[in-house]
Amino acid sequence: MRIGIFSDVHGNLEALEEVLRAYEGRCVDKYVCLGDIVGYGSQPNECCELVREYASLSIMGNHDAAVVGIMDYSYYYEAARRALDWCREHLTSENLEWLATLPFQQKDPSLPEVGYSHGSPLEPEVFDYVFAVEQARELLSNSNCLRKVNFIGHSHLCKSFVLRGGHAFDVVGPMFSVQPDCSYIVTVGSVGQPRDLDSRACAGIYDTGKGTFEYLRVEYDVEAAARKILEANLSMDFAKRLFLGV
Numbered sequence: 389m390r391i392g393i394f395s396d397v398h399g400n401l402e403a404l405e406e407v408l409r410a411y412e413g414r415c416v417d418k419y420v421c422l423g424d425i426v427g428y429g430s431q432p433n434e435c436c437e438l439v440r441e442y443a444s445l446s447i448m449g450n451h452d453a454a455v456v457g458i459m460d461y462s463y464y465y466e467a468a469r470r471a472l473d474w475c476r477e478h479l480t481s482e483n484l485e486w487l488a489t490l491p492f493q494q495k496d497p498s499l500p501e502v503g504y505s506h507g508s509p510l511e512p513e514v515f516d517y518v519f520a521v522e523q524a525r526e527l528l529s530n531s532n533c534l535r536k537v538n539f540i541g542h543s544h545l546c547k548s549f550v551l552r553g554g555h556a557f558d559v560v561g562p563m564f565s566v567q568p569d570c571s572y573i574v575t576v577g578s579v580g581q582p583r584d585l586d587s588r589a590c591a592g593i594y595d596t597g598k599g600t601f602e603y604l605r606v607e608y609d610v611e612a613a614a615r616k617i618l619e620a621n622l623s624m625d626f627a628k629r630l631f632l633g634v
Contacts (some may be wrong), residue, residue, distance in 0.1 A: 394591035395422035395541025399429025400580030403589040423449025423506035430620040448490035467623035503535035524549035544578035563602035
């Protein structure tokens with residue numbers, strides 16, 4: 389089975405459409421969304437509807453939790469708060485209700501070795517980041533609570549880590565094989581707002597038959613997405629960063 393795993397769409401419809409199109413051309417059998425479907429971008433309803441149509445499993449991200457009132461976002465910086473307020477006003481009641489039902493963590497009954505969460509798989513409702521090997525190392529003391537392969541989003545980066553023999557290491561490269569004696573924390577990147585200095589939309593494909601994970605980078609109409617952000621009177625910074633991948 390080939391599973392298309394994506395995260396951090398953030399209301400960027402142009403990017404999401406291109407990622408889904410790329411998945412269809414790569415014989416993906418199943419889709420999983422790791423959260424933050426809304427926030428920053430100007431088309432939260434359209435993105436929610438596409439995720440609802442395509443994804444077999446969906447996870448709640450911190451922006452999703454904020455919009456539906458589950459999480460306090462008063463400490464976010466002003467532009468992010470305004471964007472979340474804007475989303476809350478513009479989302480349909482149906483999409484708000486759907487976002488509110490999403491779990492913080494999901495396990496696939498057909499793949500007991502795999503786990504999905506938005507941030508750290510330990511205490512997923514806290515939305516801790518895991519984007520450095522030091523943070524991955526902190527999970528070692530609770531490694532018995534982890535799945536063999538733990539897919540996350542949240543940082544908008546392409547960072548993967550292997551846990552083996554009481555140690556944590558970076559996994560380098562756009563594709564790697566899952567080894568039988570290791571556990572993995574795999575950050576799948578961001579569809580709608582990459583922050584690894586690459587403006588292309590980012591997602592991943594996990595091939596359960598081959599035991600491999602690969603990153604997928606997809607060109608999309610950045611200019612159109614940025615223009616819609618400005619037309620919605622959201623922060624200009626949200627538009628600018630799409631061109632820079634930051």
